[in-house]
Amino acid sequence: MLEERESKEPAMNLFQTNEFKETPFLPVSPEEVPPRPPSFPKKPSPKICGSNYPLSIVFIVVNEFCERFSYYGMKAVLTLYFLYFLHWSEDTSTSVYHAFSSLCYFTPILGAAIADSWLGKFKTIIYLSLVYVLGHVIKSMGALPILGGQMLHTVLSMVGLSLIALGTGGIKPCVAAFGGDQFEEKHAEERTRYFSVFYLSINAGSLISTFVTPMLRGDVQCFGKDCYALAFGVPGLLMVIALVVFAMGSKIYRKPPPEGNIVTQVVKCIWFAISNRFKNRSADIPKREHWLDWAAEKYPRQLIMDVKALTRVLFLYIPLPMFWALLDQQGSRWTLQATRMNGNLGFFVLQPDQMQVLNPFLVLIFIPLFDFIIYPLVSKCGINFTSLRKMAVGMILACLAFAVAATVEIKINEMAPPQPDSQEIFLQVLNLADNEVKVTVLGDENNSLLAESIKSFQVKDEENKTTNGMTAMRFVNTLHEEINISLGTDTSLSVEEDYGVSAYRTVQRGEYSAVPCRTKNEEFSLNLGLLDFGAAYLFVITNSTSQGPQAWKMEYIPANKMSIAWQLPQYALVTAGEVMFSVTGLEFSYSQAPSSMKSVLQAAWLLTVAVGNIIVLIVAQFSSLVQWAEFILFSCLLLVVCLIFSIMGHYYVPIKLEDIQGSADKQIPQIQGNMINLETKKTKL
Numbered sequence: 043m044l045e046e047r048e049s050k051e052p053a054m055n056l057f058q059t060n061e062f063k064e065t066p067f068l069p070v071s072p073e074e075v076p077p078r079p080p081s082f083p084k085k086p087s088p089k090i091c092g093s094n095y096p097l098s099i100v101f102i103v104v105n106e107f108c109e110r111f112s113y114y115g116m117k118a119v120l121t122l123y124f125l126y127f128l129h130w131s132e133d134t135s136t137s138v139y140h141a142f143s144s145l146c147y148f149t150p151i152l153g154a155a156i157a158d159s160w161l162g163k164f165k166t167i168i169y170l171s172l173v174y175v176l177g178h179v180i181k182s183m184g185a186l187p188i189l190g191g192q193m194l195h196t197v198l199s200m201v202g203l204s205l206i207a208l209g210t211g212g213i214k215p216c217v218a219a220f221g222g223d224q225f226e227e228k229h230a231e232e233r234t235r236y237f238s239v240f241y242l243s244i245n246a247g248s249l250i251s252t253f254v255t256p257m258l259r260g261d262v263q264c265f266g267k268d269c270y271a272l273a274f275g276v277p278g279l280l281m282v283i284a285l286v287v288f289a290m291g292s293k294i295y296r297k298p299p300p301e302g303n304i305v306t307q308v309v310k311c312i313w314f315a316i317s318n319r320f321k322n323r324s325a326d327i328p329k330r331e332h333w334l335d336w337a338a339e340k341y342p343r344q345l346i347m348d349v350k351a352l353t354r355v356l357f358l359y360i361p362l363p364m365f366w367a368l369l370d371q372q373g374s375r376w377t378l379q380a381t382r383m384n385g386n387l388g389f390f391v392l393q394p395d396q397m398q399v400l401n402p403f404l405v406l407i408f409i410p411l412f413d414f415i416i417y418p419l420v421s422k423c424g425i426n427f428t429s430l431r432k433m434a435v436g437m438i439l440a441c442l443a444f445a446v447a448a449t450v451e452i453k454i455n456e457m458a459p460p461q462p463d464s465q466e467i468f469l470q471v472l473n474l475a476d477n478e479v480k481v482t483v484l485g486d487e488n489n490s491l492l493a494e495s496i497k498s499f500q501v502k503d504e505e506n507k508t509t510n511g512m513t514a515m516r517f518v519n520t521l522h523e524e525i526n527i528s529l530g531t532d533t534s535l536s537v538e539e540d541y542g543v544s545a546y547r548t549v550q551r552g553e554y555s556a557v558p559c560r561t562k563n564e565e566f567s568l569n570l571g572l573l574d575f576g577a578a579y580l581f582v583i584t585n586s587t588s589q590g591p592q593a594w595k596m597e598y599i600p601a602n603k604m605s606i607a608w609q610l611p612q613y614a615l616v617t618a619g620e621v622m623f624s625v626t627g628l629e630f631s632y633s634q635a636p637s638s639m640k641s642v643l644q645a646a647w648l649l650t651v652a653v654g655n656i657i658v659l660i661v662a663q664f665s666s667l668v669q670w671a672e673f674i675l676f677s678c679l680l681l682v683v684c685l686i687f688s689i690m691g692h693y694y695v696p697i698k699l700e701d702i703q704g705s706a707d708k709q710i711p712q713i714q715g716n717m718i719n720l721e722t723k724k725t726k727l
Contacts, residue, residue, distance in 0.1 A: 087224060087294050087296060088294055093232075094229045094232045095232055095236065096224040096225060096294075096296075097291075097294060098224045098291050098294045098295050098296070099224055099236055100291075101287050101288055101290060101291030102217060102221040102224070102240075102288065102291070103221070103236075103239060103240055103243050104243075104287045105217065105284045105285075105288040106217055106218075106240060106244060106247070107244075107246060107247045107284075108247065108281065108283045108284035108287065109213070109217075109247070109280075109281060109284045110243070110246075110247030110248055110251070111247040111248075111250060111251040111277065111280045112174075112178065112247075112251075112277040112278065112280040112284065113206075113210050113277070114247065114248040114251045114252055114402075115252065115254065115255035115273075115276065115277035115280070116178070116181070116206070116255070116273075116274055116277040116278075117142075117143075118251065118252045118255050118373065118395050118396075118398055119255055119256055119259045119273045119395050120142070121135050121136070121139050121373060121374050121377050121378065122259070122268075122377065122381070122394065123270050123273075124138060124139065125381075126268065126512070126548075127185060127195070127267075127268075127270050128195060128196060128199070129192070132378050133662045133663060135374070135378075136371075136374040136378070136658065137658075137659045137662045137663050140370065140655040140656070140658040140659045140662070141655070141656075141659050142203050142206075142207060143370055143373075143651075143652075143655040144651075144652040144655035144656050144659070145207040145211070145652075146206075146207045146210055146211045146652075147211065147648045147651040147652035147655070148211065148648075148652045149208050149210075149211025149212050149214075150211045150214045150215045150645070150648050151305070151645055151648075152208075152211070152212060153166060153170060153211060153212030153213060153214065153216060154215040154216070154305070154645070155305075156170075157215070157216045157300070158300050158301060158302060158303055159300055159303045159306075160300060161300070162299055162300050163216040163217075163219060163220040163223070163297070163298070164220065164292075164295060164297045166212065166216050167213050167217060167220065167288060168285070170208065170209050170213050171209060171213060171284065171285040171288065173205050173208055173209045173212070174206060174208075174209025174210060174213070174281055174285075175209075175278065175281050175282055175285060176205055177201075177202045177203070177204070177206035177207075177208070177209055178202065178206060178274065178275075178277060178278030178281050179278060180198050180201050180202035180205065181198070181199060181202030181203060181206065181274050181278070182202075182271055182274040182275040182278055183198050184196075184197075184198030184202055185199075185270035185271040185273075185274050186265075186271050187267065188265060215644070218237070218240055221236060221237075221240060222237070223296055224295065245402045245405060245406055248401075249399060249403055249406070252398045252401075252402065253396060253399045254276075255273050255276065255277065256273070256393040256396040257396070258272045258273045258276055259273035259393070259395070260393045260550060261550070263550075267548075304638065304639075304641050304642060305641065305642050307341075307345065308349055308352065308642050311334070311340075311341045311345060311346065311349055312334070312337075312349065312353075314340050314341065315334045315336040315337035316336075318336040318339065318340075319333060319336040322336075332350060334346050334349055334350050334353070337349075345638075347636075348635070348636040348638050348639050349639070351634065351635050351639065351697065352635050352636075352639040352643070354694075355631050355634050355635050355643065356643075357690070358430075358687070359647070361683045361684075361686055361687040361690070362627070362650040362654075362687075363650045363653035363656075363657060364654065364679055364680050364683040365436070365437055365440055365619075365623055365654065365680060366651045366653075366654025366655065367655070367657040367658050367661075367676065367679075367680075368440045368441075368443070368444055368616070368677075368680055369440065369619075369620055369654075370651075370654060370655055370658065371658060371676075372398055372401055373395075373398055374658070375447075375669070375672075375673075376397070376398075376447065376609065376613075377394055377395050377398065378394075378669075379447065379450065379451060379454070379609070379669070380394035380395070380397050381394040381576075382454050382458070382576060382604075383575070383602050383604050383605065383606040383608070383609070384574070384575045384576075384603060384604060384605050384606060385551070385575055386551070386575070386605075387605070387606070387607060391551065397606060397609055397613070400609075400610065400613040400614075400617070401613065401617055401620075404613065404614060404618075405617060405620070405621065408617060408618055408621045409621055409625070412618075412621055412622065429626050429627075429629065429630035430630065430687075430688075430691035430694065431691070432623075432626040433622065433623050433626050433627050433630070433687070433691075434684055434688050434691065435619075436618075436620065436621070436622035436623030436624075437623060437680055437681075437683065437684040437687065438681070438684060439616065439618050440615070440616050440619040440620075440623070440680055441677045441678075441681045442615050442677075443611075443612045443613075443616035443619065444612070444616075444673045444674070444677035445673075445674070445677050446611050446612040446615060447609075447612045447673045448670045448671075448673035448674045448677070449670075450604070450609065450612065451669050451670035451673060453604055453608075454602075454604050457602075457603045457604055469483065469492065470598065471494070471496050472496075472518065472580070472582070473496040473497060478495055479495070479496050480493070480494070480495045481494050481495075481496055512548040513548060513549050513550065513551050513573045513574065513575065513576070513577055513578075513579075514546050514547070514549075514577070514578040514579070514599075515547055515548075515549065515570075515573065515578070515579040515580070515581060516544045516545065516546050516547065516579075516580055516581070517543070517544045517580075517583060517593075518541060518542070518543050518544075518580065518581070518582045518583065519537040519538065519540075519542045519543075519583050520540075520582060520583060520584050520585075521539060521540075521561070521583060521584075521585055521591065522539050522540060523539050523561040523562055523563065524536060524537065524539050524542070524562070525537045525539075525559055525560070525561055525583060526559065526560045526561075527557060527558075527559050527568075528557065528558045528559070529557060535547055537583070546578075549573060551573060551574055551575050552572070552573060553572050553573075554570035554572075554573055555569050555570075555571070556568075556569065557569075557570055559583075559591070566591050568581070568583070568591070568593040569593070570593060570595065571595060574601030574602070575602040576600075576601050576602035577597055577599055577600060577601035577602075578597070578598060578599035579597055579598075580598060581593040581594065581595055581596075582594040582596075631643045631647070634696065634697060661675070661676070
């Protein structure tokens with residue numbers, strides 16, 4: 043969850059105003075200069091218990107906790123919703139999951155532009171939160187089995203997820219900065235502590251939701267299946283609470299007006315420099331020291347120098363998306379891997395999607411561990427552990443995490459029954475006669491393909507029908523009456539008389555010692571025993587003894603044998619890599635670029651996360667590799683990227699921010715002699 047850490051800096055608002063001490067520019071007419079936006083009232087807001095903390099930040103922190111609970115809680119069960127409810131393939135489920143994640147990191151650019159150029163932060167948060175809530179409502183409706191068919195569920199899900207992506211991404215750059223606006227400048231220390239509490243609320247919401255929401259999905263049955271509607275509805279309710287709480291503080295907020303768009307200024311400055319250079323390619327025009335100097339005819343010197351420093355850092359961002367491609371698979375590929383493992387830990391039974399809770403939990407442990415123990419020890423050993431080296435080590439740890447994930451995947455496959463290939467079929471023979479039966483299967487040329495003697499109530503399996511990690515069962519009724527079987531509060535099925543066979547039904551793992559059954563004339567219970575993770579069972583209901591109807595149990599797909607605890611090493615490695623990569627990367631970026639460019643760096647950082655998710659989407663759709671080989675592929679790709687990044691970092695020369703300011707005092711070449719024909723345009727400043 044460290045991509046949220048950028049919220050700790052108030053200067054990281056994506057589109058903040060930049061003020062320069064010296065602003066040389068070409069003359070423009072007075073009517074072209076727009077009026078400066080009025081400053082917002084400096085009235086002091088109510089304080090918390092006589093301290094210097096504004097009361098308004100309470101509403102903002104509670105809002106952030108509920109919103110993060112809403113987002114991560116919904117996202118935790120999303121992959122399994124695609125797989126089990128919409129019945130998509132694992133590759134399609136993974137692709138749509140990462141397409142949604144990518145969209146959530148593109149939309150902050152739009153949200154920040156709306157806030158800083160049009161509505162202001164407060165109105166942007168309110169309006170986009172309404173969009174957010176609407177998305178949750180539509181998404182929850184798409185999880186109601188009684189509402190239409192699969193096509194309608196798919197349409198509602200895609201519309202809902204699009205609105206959620208717009209809502210969560212749109213308010214992401216606004217909420218933290220709006221909280222920083224509540225403090226007076228003389229209370230900078232309190233503002234710093236506020237951002238620490240704000241970051242804690244993000245991780246608390248993530249930690250609780252990724253643990254609770256899978257329980258709502260798996261432990262509660264509605265309409266005879268896992269209750270995805272409840273798992274999506276509760277996060278939606280939390281988003282409603284977030285909106286209401288935020289609106290309650292409206293009268294005590296300090297609400298700064300829109301102040302301008304620094305990202306747009308940077309983009310326009312770069313574009314003008316490039317286009318101006320191509321318009322003036324004549325050999326008679328002297329060259330300039332840097333290609334951005336070609337923006338001097340329109341933009342101030344300080345902005346140009348800041349953009350120069352910015353581009354040096356952005357160049358190092360080029361390899362970063364590959365790291366996010368690996369990190370964000372915790373909610374997709376790793377969750378799918380967990381469905382094929384045994385979640386019984388002895389003292390607690392973990393749902394496959396609950397393993398994601400390890401990430402925020404370990405983040406809260408690793409950050410102080412690295413900051414106060416590991417980094418100081420490395421420093422005492424005389425090792426110059428620079429920021430770029432920390433990021434490279436973080437990449438290596440992520441590589442190792444995926445190598446471990448590949449090893450776990452191989453072991454899972456070894457323990458699983460053999461899968462039939464394209465030329466093989468599944469044949470199951472059930473002998474319900476009193477005596478042994480010999481079964482012979484002939485081929486096209488009357489050659490014997492199978493010759494087996496099947497004893498009474500013995501099943502011969504020749505195929506492995508996957509259960510996707512769920513516990514599956516079906517019944518054969520040998521009685522002369524139809525049987526109604528209740529498997530839970532909302533789960534029941536009917537099996538026709540005289541060797542009627544039921545459809546497959548998936549249930550939660552557990553002990554089923556007394557399953558209520560009912561015929562037209564009597565009621566009784568069946569002891570089905572333990573139904574374990576990933577197993578498939580066949581129950582033959584007979585009444586051949588004086589003890590009443592009984593169920594003969596046959597396990598023709600064995601239960602998952604590998605414990606889900608074996609995923610702990612890969613989660614620990616990738617989270618350690620995240621702490622070293624994400625925190626260090628942001629801190630290094632901000633130390634190497636002017637304060638005016640911090641918002642642009644945040645925008646670029648979020649875009650690297652979005653691009654990383656697109657990489658996973660492409661690989662999932664177009665790669666035909668088995669899962670363990672795909673894990674190895676990602677590990678090797680990141681290792682190559684790490685080597686490239688290390689080479690780039692080796693030749694990178696760190697700079698001091700005062701050097702940037704000093705360089706800006708040097709005059710950029712002015713228009714001279716044969717340069718008077720440069721094509722320039724008037725600009726509004």
